[in-house]
Amino acid sequence: MNLDLRTVTESEYPDWLRAVGTGFLNSTVPTEEEIKGRLAHTDLSRVQGVFDAGRCVATFRSFAQELSVVGGATVRADAISGVTVTPTHRRRGLLGRMMTADLAAAKERGEVVASLLAAEYPIYGRYGFGPATWTTQWEIDVPRAGLDPRRPVPSEEDGGRIDFVDGAEVRKLGPALHDRLAARQPGVINRDQRWWQLNTGLDLPPNDPWKEPFYAVHRSADGEVDGLIAYRADDNWGDAKQPLNKATVKSMIAVSPEAERALWLFLCSIDWITTVRTGHRAPDDLLPLLLPDPRAARIVTQADWLWLRLLDVPRALEARTYATEATLVLDIQDGAGLTAGRFRLDVSPSGASCTPTTQSADLTLDVGDLATLYLGDESALRLAALGRAEENRAGAAASAEAVFRTARRPWCPDMF
Template sequence: MTAFRTPPYGGRMGNDAQQGTDQGIEIRPIVHEELAAWDRAIARGFMRPHVAPAKEWRELLFEPGRMLAAFDRTDPTADGPRCVATFRSFDTELTVPGGAVLPVDAISAVTVNATHRRRGVLSGMMRHDLTAARERGAAAAILIAAEYNIYGRFGFGPATRSGGQRVDVLRSGGLRAGLPVHEGHRIGFATLDEVRRLGPELHERWRRTQPGAIGRPASWWQLRTGGVELPGFDWKEGFTALHRTADGTVTGLITYTVDEKFDGSYPDCPLNVRDFLALDRRTANALWAFAFSVDWVRHVVVPNLRSDEPLPLLLNEPRAARPHEDDADFLWLRLLDLPAAFAARRYTAPGRVVLDVTDREGWTSGRWALEAAADGTGRITRTEDDADLALGVAELGTLHLGAETATRLADAALVTELAPGAAARTDTLLRTARAPWNPDVF
């Protein structure tokens, strides 16, 4: 087991450190016996009441070397130094444009107690994890940022967006008549056992059609079907309906809850969509029609949806749909291996652009020629040619999946054109037919 102290102030990832290395803080992977202390520290870090030990859930997720903690040796408890920060990562796959998957390091459970901010703790944990991820061969790292201004300095950029919708069912007039659906399809409710059995295979098929999607481990399905309890996680069984084509093939799923709410004697219930998977447009149309047909429902609420999902355009009155209040950036991406990341994805047009990339860690710094061929393949290689576009690795991560345009970033002074039209040429190379989307918190 490796232990290390927090980095000195002014290190490449140490701008949040105010003291030197002799701070009495030790950062290291935890052992199994320290799960209880780690569990309490994560509740403190997220400022949540520790209602009960999450023993079963933490043991399910425990992987030696992948749960980090910071221990303050100057503030001991009965069990030893106090755990004041947490950090967890795990390996998963990220779908990129074209349907290929990248091996990535998924970062979660990042907390630093309020008493230990600005002491380099997060920088130390992040550097340790990203270095190890590169050594394992991860092409990138991903996370979901609770605060916008924290992770850019570590090279992460927002790479997907959630485009949730809140639809007034009565004002919408429901879905337009005649939308294409599978002939002979059927929709039926599923038991929890059926969801556990059929859901993972459906998701595996779906995630390869959606850039930005990641894998769902077995623990994901257990938590969301009541197979394991997480204290403080407000789980309700809800309803899951499966879409089957005429031959019985499962091609879609919708999971939702309905809040019982009445305006006097009139039903005024919101239907809250938790999960929505559709392998094709005909399946999606049928599932949305089903959601809008449920009795008592006045609003269909979808907190997280692909930003270019055409749901409003399916309605008789599109103005009845308005953005959900949680509409925001979602998945953040930190590129670690540029050749692997750019060779994996597909390209919609041929072209070439030279990028001058800055990276505080030096892992991706330098000039890179991004080239795409007419057959949709591409590569990025080091070059001595003059650069067309200057940008940081965080901005390159924002562009990689196609969620943002270089032209917009240039207008915002987040990237710099060094040659006329460079941003537009970059957009031609990296544009995608559909927006990247990740529906899963991790």
């Protein structure tokens, strides 16, 4: 069987979209208007397909992305999406062929990492990816939370305030606020102008069932906007004429603990809202402990989220900051051969240096496990206990723990 892997042309793109739909169990046929709209924002040079007798049976695309790392710098990422293999063509190595081609091209372009959100956990470890951030979603039983609705939102006591705004104001204020979040939160990916348009109801795909959210901003005592929330509410009343309305958060940015606290407590104080669904948050979000009764916040989602694959170990490790002074020699295993080698990592609060070396290794681990350590989320000691990091020097895992681990967990707010 001749299975041809190639870059997708404009004329082949509709069939590629059909194959994507098949892979994600969506039988809807895209209209010409939808196809035209998607093409306007797609770099076809980074769209791959596998074709069997002219019919697309596997799909893969990537696009340029920026990822915030520990310390506030950003690195160039190869963001991967739209990955499918048609059920009739599984187990033929098609994903491996597409992934190999894409990662090689990304490394050639000078991208430091590759990123993706894994629909299935077992797939991507074999290509050198590891889960670098996790996500948690809570559902809050507002009446049980123990909040006093008569009290003002805490920031108001300190001169802060919350104001409703519209989509135009969000497009004006949001990008700079998001940049501030990225500078303090590892794991954040960039939001381009199209993201802000799509998420405020502009330039929507045809037949998109858009419902305008409520938007509110938090202003500190000096008038600076340091928080933004977008949420929707349903209209649900019980038989006894009691409100049972749920607010669902679509997006929330806060660049100060005061703003984060104020926005959550504001949302939980809205009349008729008896349930709040938080959207995807960092697992160590402040939220549950903000409530008088944290058990009122029930975890409904706890899962891996952003997966990373390092393409250039020295550049990646030099881009982030470190809270301690140490030297580690890392022997990085990479079955694809993209970034395997032995590297000496010298770190201090003032900077880092990572260079190839012939010195004896302190710690040996796979490139995918290094990705889980990269943003500070995973424990090197836990990897050693699992047999996924080999100590070549006694105490090396503890040293790596001190080097890589961060006080707060990384978080990626977005899906792509």
